[in-house]
Amino acid sequence: NETKNLEQQIIKPEPAKQSIISVAKSKSGTSNSENIQPPQTGRRLLTYQRFGGRLNNQLFQFMTSLQHAKVLKRTLVVPNEVRDVDWTGMFDEFGIWDLESLNNAYDIDWKTGLSAEFVLSVPKSCVLTPKEGKELLNGGPKLWEEWDARCPDVIDIAGNTGLLFCGKQHQFCGDYEAQMEVYKIYDHLKLSSDLMQYIPSKREEFKNQGYDELAIHSRRAGEGGYDWELCVNGNGRTCRDHVGGSNQNMFCDIRTMKGNCAIWLDLDYQIKSKSALKKDQKQYRFVLASDGTHDWNVDYKGQFVVANNTDWLTALERKISEDADPEKLLDTMAVSTLARSKLKNEVKLGRMRTKLDALTATLLDLFSLVDSKYLVGAYYSTLSLNACLIRGMDRIYDSNMCWMLMHPKDRNAVVPQLEESANLNINPKQDDHLPPALMSDVEHAFVRSDDG
Numbered sequence: 001n002e003t004k005n006l007e008q009q010i011i012k013p014e015p016a017k018q019s020i021i022s023v024a025k026s027k028s029g030t031s032n033s034e035n036i037q038p039p040q041t042g043r044r045l046l047t048y049q050r051f052g053g054r055l056n057n058q059l060f061q062f063m064t065s066l067q068h069a070k071v072l073k074r075t076l077v078v079p080n081e082v083r084d085v086d087w088t089g090m091f092d093e094f095g096i097w098d099l100e101s102l103n104n105a106y107d108i109d110w111k112t113g114l115s116a117e118f119v120l121s122v123p124k125s126c127v128l129t130p131k132e133g134k135e136l137l138n139g140g141p142k143l144w145e146e147w148d149a150r151c152p153d154v155i156d157i158a159g160n161t162g163l164l165f166c167g168k169q170h171q172f173c174g175d176y177e178a179q180m181e182v183y184k185i186y187d188h189l190k191l192s193s194d195l196m197q198y199i200p201s202k203r204e205e206f207k208n209q210g211y212d213e214l215a216i217h218s219r220r221a222g223e224g225g226y227d228w229e230l231c232v233n234g235n236g237r238t239c240r241d242h243v244g245g246s247n248q249n250m251f252c253d254i255r256t257m258k259g260n261c262a263i264w265l266d267l268d269y270q271i272k273s274k275s276a277l278k279k280d281q282k283q284y285r286f287v288l289a290s291d292g293t294h295d296w297n298v299d300y301k302g303q304f305v306v307a308n309n310t311d312w313l314t315a316l317e318r319k320i321s322e323d324a325d326p327e328k329l330l331d332t333m334a335v336s337t338l339a340r341s342k343l344k345n346e347v348k349l350g351r352m353r354t355k356l357d358a359l360t361a362t363l364l365d366l367f368s369l370v371d372s373k374y375l376v377g378a379y380y381s382t383l384s385l386n387a388c389l390i391r392g393m394d395r396i397y398d399s400n401m402c403w404m405l406m407h408p409k410d411r412n413a414v415v416p417q418l419e420e421s422a423n424l425n426i427n428p429k430q431d432d433h434l435p436p437a438l439m440s441d442v443e444h445a446f447v448r449s450d451d452g
Helices: 002-009 055-072 100-105 116-121 130-150 176-186 228-242 247-251 254-259 310-321 326-333 337-343 352-368 382-391
Strands: 045-047 075-077 154-156 214-218 286-290 374-376
Touching: 045 055, 055 075, 055 130, 055 176, 055 352, 055 382, 176 382, 214 382, 228 247, 228 254, 286 352, 310 326, 310 352, 326 337, 337 352, 352 382, 374 382
Parallel strands: 045 075, 045 154, 214 286, 214 374
Antiparallel strands: none
16 A cells, blocks of 8 residues: 555656757758858858866866857867966876867867967957857857858857856757767867876776776865855756756755765765665765865775876876976976966976866866766766766766756756656655755855864
């Protein structure tokens, strides 16, 4: 009887509604990007203005801009990295990235954007407003032809006012074809082999010990701070944006949204697939990408591994110190304005060392999340979003959230199969039954110091 009563309370997932997004075909059956034949006049460049977000926001902005350039058949001029928040290391020669595949597949100009004159040369009428930026890919060939006539040399899709989301949080612009273009770009985003060797899945000492089964992105709360409400509210907004109808009750419940900002308090519940669950908390082995605001050793000592960039950084410093002319070598490595300003007349990494340390640590965290069988990501984080996109469309259901954010054909996310899912809020009346540790919001507004 209890089983029957429970089944009656279960809210069945709504079937995915028919997509209202165009599949990008003209009357001839040719896709929009193939159908459009741009005029052979002007320089046909596309650029953007850097948003002040951190590394994964910068990467997302780069990818969306390259998506626009690919669809519109323009060359992407990558803007210079001047401020600390701009820096991705993609211009510089420190051995962080492997851009060969990306450069071979797409038309990218890494030189022109370094010039201040280029930025000043962009006509104001060709700098899109946020509204125009969101409309550009959605407008199709007719709108593209209008912008080609107006701005044959360069279009600046702006972006300094925020990330270019269309329709929903963390969603790309354009129809199905246009969105799939950016998914393809992520296939070419690669770290150098020298750096990539330090993610846990590549380390011999961590192989065959179960650490590849689960990866967790632990994000305390807020961008660059400890804003509990920002994290919880951002999670809720992102989830409700993508999950439609009564499915929101199951997937966007309070416990899931709050617990995702303090995963260590409620790990079991954050895992939404039966195949990834363990009978006991002590059985979990996982790769951890953490923002460092919680000591996971308190409850999970010996159960997780993290990427470590120390050996990579030490090797780089050794290479510089052993060079016959360290100053000249650093001058060759530094290409962006930021790197050149920090390494001018230097014979050591100096002020650049902290930037290199933080950047490579974050990148190793990002790529550490890719290889695992199951990913517990942070709904409101662009780091988790980028991890989902690198993992690819064929693995979206091997995660608590990738399926939610990646649905290029459909207005709303296509929810996982109920019989394979776990820890869903199947009875809305139980929505407020939280674990004691998640009851107090005040407790999570602060970070505990070493002395308690």
